[in-house]
Amino acid sequence: MPTVSFTRALERFLTAPTATVEGDTVGAALAAVFASRPALRGYVLDDQGTLRRHVAVYVNDRLVGDRVGLTDPVGPRDEIYVLQALSGG
């Protein structure tokens, strides 16, 4: 199962520990995390469920391509990183 880890910048606002979850796309893996931590969703996704403009998501060393549908595939040994983009803030 893929793991999802979050920027430590979130720690000031809420708890966001690394999680190992079911899911074969970025969207499915994130949804699995948000199912147990619903408050986290609004920090990562906007109201329409797309990645926030200044949030970057990597699968291993690769920036995700689909920021709207979150359809980038992930495998069972992949690591998903949710980070601050170097913009905004």
Add this chain to the structure above:
Amino acid sequence: MADRFHVATRKGLFELVREHGTWQVADVQFLGDPVSAVLADADGTVYAALDLGHFGAKLWRRDPAGMWHELAAPVFPPKPADATDDPHPWSLGKIWVLEPGGVAERLWAGTMPGGLFRSDDGGQSWALVEALWRMPERRQWSGVAGGEQPGIDTVLIDPRNPGDIRIGVSTGGVWASADTGASWRNINRGMYAEYMPPERREEPIAQDVHRLARCGAYPEIVWCQHHNGVFRSEDAGATWHELMAIRPSKFGFAVAAHPRDPNTAWFVPAVKDERRIPVDGKVVVARTRDGGRSFEVLRKGLPQHHAYDLVWRHALAVDASGERLAFGSTSGGLWLSEDGGDSWTMPEARLPPIAAVRFAAT
């Protein structure tokens, strides 16, 4: 008089308290984070809206015991397929203003990109006022500050009837609802927009209402700092007349209305429009006490040499007594008056850029 007020800044929320005749910073929260709006109830409850650069708009509440908790922020509903040509995003940009609704537990939130939200449970949950958002005219609202999103900068609740609402939109005019938000009308007449083509300059929806302020004791009296001047209405925002006597300039963002005297209001004029700095580098407050026929320029205690402080639309406040005022600037300047604006003092603090100043309800 209110002995407590909050300052929402680019880098945190500051609470100032009056003790032994002087104002001190008594508490700092969210240090380092942009705070876009604040509201403090008489019972000690405080609401603070954050505008996080990476993680979006958030809402927090301090309970009367002093503990802060995050609340659910307002969320726009899923964007329907027939709204693909909507020029504005269906996603919360930031909470620009928070207002009590006049009944227990009710709050209103005015936001960018122009959504009005209502809570009936003290901010725990929010619903978009869809009747306003889905009006076709809403798509004609336009962005402030050079093409960004439109915003609802003011929510006025009639103290005699909590279902009677006015909102100010920058840019989009003054809108009214008599049924707690179920239906809306664009009501303003008498304003003009120099930034529009001549044939459209008097269109109600084209008016850039920087901020509205209402006299609590005489709710029909509403003042407006507009992009092109200052205006006053004697019929709760329907018809407006320009106050030509304003000085030293007619541009500005903020206005405060005296809570009991319908003829007294304060403005903080600036050089319009492309420059947005105080006239001649002097920070002043303009006060009228005769319904806008004349204005005094108040400057005692305010910087008069090379001061380039701009005061945003939510950064001038008056308390329930009408005697205490406070305002804050883009340069972090913060000034207080205890005599209706005749003289001003600066608390011992150099703050980050200030978005909003607000006295606690008493």
